[in-house]
Amino acid sequence: MALLLWTDTSRSCNPCMQPSHYIPDTRIFKIIVIGDSNVGKTCLTFRFCGGTFPGKTEATIGVDFREKTVEIEGERIKVQVWDTAGQERFRKSMVEHYYRNVHAVVFVYDVTKMSSFTNLKTWIEECNGHAVSPLVPRVLVGNKCDLKDLIQVPSSLALKFADAHNMLLFETSAKDPQESQNVDAIFMCLVCRLKAQRLLPCRDTEGWPAQPQPHCRRLDEASGKGSCPC
Numbered sequence: 001m002a003l004l005l006w007t008d009t010s011r012s013c014n015p016c017m018q019p020s021h022y023i024p025d026t027r028i029f030k031i032i033v034i035g036d037s038n039v040g041k042t043c044l045t046f047r048f049c050g051g052t053f054p055g056k057t058e059a060t061i062g063v064d065f066r067e068k069t070v071e072i073e074g075e076r077i078k079v080q081v082w083d084t085a086g087q088e089r090f091r092k093s094m095v096e097h098y099y100r101n102v103h104a105v106v107f108v109y110d111v112t113k114m115s116s117f118t119n120l121k122t123w124i125e126e127c128n129g130h131a132v133s134p135l136v137p138r139v140l141v142g143n144k145c146d147l148k149d150l151i152q153v154p155s156s157l158a159l160k161f162a163d164a165h166n167m168l169l170f171e172t173s174a175k176d177p178q179e180s181q182n183v184d185a186i187f188m189c190l191v192c193r194l195k196a197q198r199l200l201p202c203r204d205t206e207g208w209p210a211q212p213q214p215h216c217r218r219l220d221e222a223s224g225k226g227s228c229p230c
């Protein structure tokens with residue numbers, strides 16, 4: 001049964017070594033979360049991976065890793081979320097690592113702070129400056145929508161920006177439990193898109209090859225099935 005194969009601890013992707021029914025290891029998608037300090041990157045990743053809003057957060061130093069395994073159309077996928085530091089002094093030695101072999105990027109701003117929105121262009125420039133392929137999906141997230149009376153960034157402006165940069169826009173709140181499905185949707189949308197690309201390798205180390213490796217395809221993906229909820 002395919003289910004039993006998920007417990008296989010082998011990390012080999014070499015099809016020559018595997019029986020014809022072999023299904024590769026759980027694929028791991030590296031998603032980085034980028035944006036100004038204090039916009040809520042840690043809270044959003046906490047909400048997605050842990051299902052809760054952290055009572056108290058400190059500024060992230062370097063990077064915090066969070067993981068969540070999801071199942072889409074019978075495939076288990078490990079989502080490795082890189083919660084990056086927004087403060088320059090806590091991120092400068094790490095930036096290269098953030099962008100290396102990244103599969104998707106989440107840009108976050110705070111809907112109650114216009115400067116976090118205007119700074120997005122700097123974050124996008126940094127991302128582009130690290131030769132992130134245009135094929136790497138990106139989404140834009142306006143966080144803290146629960147603070148309705150304090151909103152500074154109109155949805156129309158954010159939508160225009162997202163359109164101009166070929167990104168989907170999510171406006172949500174890491175704090176409001178009723179918004180948790182929308183937080184999940186941010187990451188699930190990216191996972192669905194990545195799954196649809198089909199060629200991502202199945203290794204889970206930073207040594208992943210930069211280019212897709214056709215021999216790491218899921219066997220059942222040849223059928224071309226795949227749908228994205230967004």
Ligand SMILES: Nc1nc2c(ncn2[C@@H]2O[C@H](COP(=O)(O)OP(=O)(O)OP(=O)(O)O)[C@@H](O)[C@H]2O)c(=O)[nH]1
Binds near residue numbers: 036055087173
């Ligand atoms: N009201 C409200 N507050 C939020 C929300 N998300 C985060 N916060 C608060 O915003 C502050 C900063 O949140 P963090 O998640 O630590 O911000 P960050 O972007 O990770 O900051 P750095 O690690 O410094 O880059 C904290 O006080 C959170 O409680 C939200 O959706 N609504």
Ligand SMILES: [Mg+2]
Binds near residue numbers: 060
């Ligand atoms: Mg943080």
